[in-house]
Amino acid sequence: xxxxxxxxxxxxxxxxxxxxxxxxxxxxxxxxxxxxxxxxxxxxxxxxxxxxxxxxxxxxxxxxxxxxxxxxxxxxxxxxxxxxxxxxxxxxxxxxxxxxxxxxxxxxxxxxxxxxxxxxxxxxxxxxxxxxxxxxxxxxxxxxxxxxxxxxxxxxxxxxxxxxxxxxxxxxxxxxxxxxxxxxxxxxxxxxxxxxxxxxxxxxxxxxxxxxxxxxxxxxxxxxxxxxxxxxxxxxxxxxxxxxxxxxxxxxxxxxxxxxxxxxxxxxxxxxxxxxxxxxxxxxx
Amino acid sequence: xxxxxxxxxxxxxxxxxxxxxxxxxxxxxxxxxxxxxxxxxxxxxxxxxxxxxxxxxxxxxxxxxxxxxxxxxxxxxxxxxxxxxxxxxxxxxxxxxxxxxxxxxxxxxxxxxxxxxxxxxxxxxxxxxxxxxxxxxxxxxxxxxxxxxxxxxxxxxxxxxxxxxxxxxxxxxxxxxxxxxxxxxxxxxxxxxxxxxxxxxxxxxxx
Numbered sequence: 001x002x003x004x005x006x007x008x009x010x011x012x013x014x015x016x017x018x019x020x021x022x023x024x025x026x027x028x029x030x031x032x033x034x035x036x037x038x039x040x041x042x043x044x045x046x047x048x049x050x051x052x053x054x055x056x057x058x059x060x061x062x063x064x065x066x067x068x069x070x071x072x073x074x075x076x077x078x079x080x081x082x083x084x085x086x087x088x089x090x091x092x093x094x095x096x097x098x099x100x101x102x103x104x105x106x107x108x109x110x111x112x113x114x115x116x117x118x119x120x121x122x123x124x125x126x127x128x129x130x131x132x133x134x135x136x137x138x139x140x141x142x143x144x145x146x147x148x149x150x151x152x153x154x155x156x157x158x159x160x161x162x163x164x165x166x167x168x169x170x171x172x173x174x175x176x177x178x179x180x181x182x183x184x185x186x187x188x189x190x191x192x193x194x195x196x197x198x199x200x201x202x203x204x205x206x207x208x209x210x211x212x213x214x215x216x217x218x219x220x221x222x223x224x225x226x227x228x229x230x231x232x233x234x235x236x237x238x239x240x241x242x243x244x245x246x247x248x249x250x251x252x253x254x255x256x257x258x259x260x261x262x263x264x265x266x267x268x269x270x271x272x273x274x275x276x277x278x279x280x281x282x283x284x285x
Numbered sequence: 286x287x288x289x290x291x292x293x294x295x296x297x298x299x300x301x302x303x304x305x306x307x308x309x310x311x312x313x314x315x316x317x318x319x320x321x322x323x324x325x326x327x328x329x330x331x332x333x334x335x336x337x338x339x340x341x342x343x344x345x346x347x348x349x350x351x352x353x354x355x356x357x358x359x360x361x362x363x364x365x366x367x368x369x370x371x372x373x374x375x376x377x378x379x380x381x382x383x384x385x386x387x388x389x390x391x392x393x394x395x396x397x398x399x400x401x402x403x404x405x406x407x408x409x410x411x412x413x414x415x416x417x418x419x420x421x422x423x424x425x426x427x428x429x430x431x432x433x434x435x436x437x438x439x440x441x442x443x444x445x446x447x448x449x450x451x452x453x454x455x456x457x458x459x460x461x462x463x464x465x466x467x468x469x470x471x472x473x474x475x476x477x478x479x480x481x482x483x484x485x486x487x488x489x490x491x492x
Contacts (some may be wrong), residue, residue: 218403
């Protein structure tokens with residue numbers, strides 16, 4: 001199983017923010033959740049992958065090809081949804097179809113119109129008459145209609161209500177079922193990833209904190225809830241982060257079994273991606 | 286490139302009715318013979334195309350187009366292509382209207398030179414404006430162009446007062462016979478240089 005996307009030592013410096021040594025890879029046919037709080041560097045990383053920013057250190061390979069290459073053939077196989085709305089709102093879905101069938105060699109007008117029908121988007125209505133959820137659906141439909149092998153999604157569900165979010169997640173699930181594609185799914189709403197992600201890559205303040213399979217994370221990582229006295233007895237090297245709340249300590253451990261054996265603790269809670277993110281960002285070493 | 290041209294034309298299609306109204310105005314003005322406004326249609330088509338930049342920027346299309354195959358290059362090609370196409374179509378419409386209205390007394394050479402002058406003027410606007418828009422964005426470009434035109438008018442007016450143009454242009458009088466050919470060559474070179482500069486700016490732009 002080869003990697004469809006490889007990022008090695010990506011560095012980019014701004015006046016007030018820096019991406020440092022970003023390294024991770026996405027295997028073919030997998031969905032990677034790219035998580036982190038707002039401003040952690042997700043969008044900057046995605047912009048570098050897509051060539052929207054060009055001046056950076058490190059290398060990025062998509063389908064084994066350096067993304068700085070002059071040939072942009074590889075972009076035929078990438079579907080993109082950016083965090084901001086990006087279609088000129090004066091256009092209609094008909095205009096999008098008309099333009100994009102001349103932009104992508106593999107554009108499938110039938111697929112595009114089938115999706116429009118499925119999601120009750122009128123083809124002749126201007127985008128400015130659509131709600132935020134409808135616009136996002138149109139962007140996602142557009143990203144799928146040239147049958148990409150890699151989908152790069154930057155916060156596709158941000159700012160949407162739970163129903164619209166669920167509908168959008170379902171679109172991706174359906175797409176993955178029918179195609180041998182990979183997805184890099186950036187979000188700070190980690191619940192969206194609980195059911196669909198195979199890998200989780202966590203970025204914080206411009207650094208990759210972890211990049212692992214979701215199963216490994218959810219099976220091995222756990223949260224120990226204990227009192228201050230119990231916390232004092234835990235060796236620092238045996239936990240990742242600890243967060244003090246009003247009545248207890250929440251301690252994030254990266255090897256539940258080992259921790260159980262060493263400290264003779266019977267119950268270690270499973271960690272959710274939300275808790276993992278909060279503890280990683282807010283917790284103390 | 287075709288997909289981007291289609292997108293640009295779809296953006297400005299709501300402005301086509303303005304061109305329609307201008308065509309009617311032009312027909313009436315030509316019949317009345319009071320004023321020559323043959324420049325209006327090609328000139329407005331450039332102005333309308335320039336407005337498509339503001340839709341691209343406002344709706345953040347600029348960043349997205351980079352994710353499309355050859356997006357940076359094809360988007361620049363399309364802007365120039367669509368503008369030249371519109372200038373061409375509106376110039377043909379203008380010539381046709383002139384021919385239809387005054388088909389008995391038409392002076393074809395004069396009509397051709399007048400329209401070539403208009404096309405030259407519109408391409409000059411395009412050639413100056415587009416690289417500035419790509420470099421600084423539409424809002425800043427408008428201010429810069431306004432300041433530039435103002436400066437040229439003031440300096441030009443001052444120079445015209447001091448210099449006798451007839452004497453300056455005398456040595457170039459032999460070129461008069463080749464005026465049309467020279468105009469066409471200058472237009473092609475001017476647009477190509479402008480396109481090349483815009484492309485260079487766009488290829489290195491970050492969003």
